[in-house]
Amino acid sequence: MRVGVLTGGGDCxxxxxxxxxxxxxxxxxxxxxxxxxxxxxxGPLLDRTVPLGIPAVRPP
Structure with a gap:
């Protein structure tokens, strides 16, 4: 299954x-x-996407 992750903006x-x-x-x-x-x-409207795998979400 493919899942898109989108947040509404602002600090959280x-x-x-x-x-x-x-x-x-x-x-x-x-x-x-x-x-x-x-x-x-x-992002969805302008095709600004980033693949999110485990390495991409690791803390720096």
Whole structure:
């Protein structure tokens, strides 16, 4: 299954941790693939996407 990850923008404590947890669980447990959209709702409209795998969501 392919899953898109889109946030509404603005600051949100814990947002990165939630995205990281969803991607890790989805990839490891279910074999899903994830795509992130940059710039809120502009991302899907302007095709601003980023593949989200486990290496992409690792903390720096």
């Amino acid at each position: 404590p814990g947002r990165n941790a939630v995205i990281r947890a969803v991607v890790r669980k989805g990839v490891q447990e279910y074999g899903y693939t994830f795509t992130g959209f940059r710039d809120g709702w502009r």
